Amino acid sequence: MPKKRVPGHEITKHQVLRRNLCFGCGKDNPHGMHLKFHYHEESNSFVARVKLPQRYWGPPKHAHGGIIATILDEAMGKVNKLKHVIALTREMTVEYLKPVPLHKPLLVEGRAKYARGRRHVNVGEIRNEKGEVLARGRAVFVAIDPHKMFAKYLKRKQRKA
Numbered sequence: 001m002p003k004k005r006v007p008g009h010e011i012t013k014h015q016v017l018r019r020n021l022c023f024g025c026g027k028d029n030p031h032g033m034h035l036k037f038h039y040h041e042e043s044n045s046f047v048a049r050v051k052l053p054q055r056y057w058g059p060p061k062h063a064h065g066g067i068i069a070t071i072l073d074e075a076m077g078k079v080n081k082l083k084h085v086i087a088l089t090r091e092m093t094v095e096y097l098k099p100v101p102l103h104k105p106l107l108v109e110g111r112a113k114y115a116r117g118r119r120h121v122n123v124g125e126i127r128n129e130k131g132e133v134l135a136r137g138r139a140v141f142v143a144i145d146p147h148k149m150f151a152k153y154l155k156r157k158q159r160k161a
Helices: 065-083 156-160
Strands: 003-006 037-040 045-050 086-096 106-116 119-128 133-144
Touching (some): 037 065, 065 119, 065 133
Antiparallel strands (some): 037 045, 086 133, 119 133
């Protein structure tokens, strides 16, 4: 299955910042998760393989629910790249079906459900190595213009670019 590496939130057309400090996927965040998603053309989805370390402990030997939600948010958010938009999560639901184990191989996948105007609805799953769905999510994202929304946080030189 062909894979394409898709870094953080960088989209050349909308490049605003040089560093990616995103907690989920940011390579420049020393305390982040450093999730690495790849695009799979056949399934038209973004996929990551992860093993969660002890620091994400929730119930004994399993991941904290907030970490599970973060992983699903990242997977579903990556899908917006297919439409070349930067979109923020407006709302998200998570179904915690089975405990997500620490230190075990997991497969995370995000797919588009539909898009209407600026509204993008995506779905995601976390599966164990047997293929069992441990958690699933659905999220609504709203496409934004990052230059307008975040202009006050940029240096003057970056605003002019």
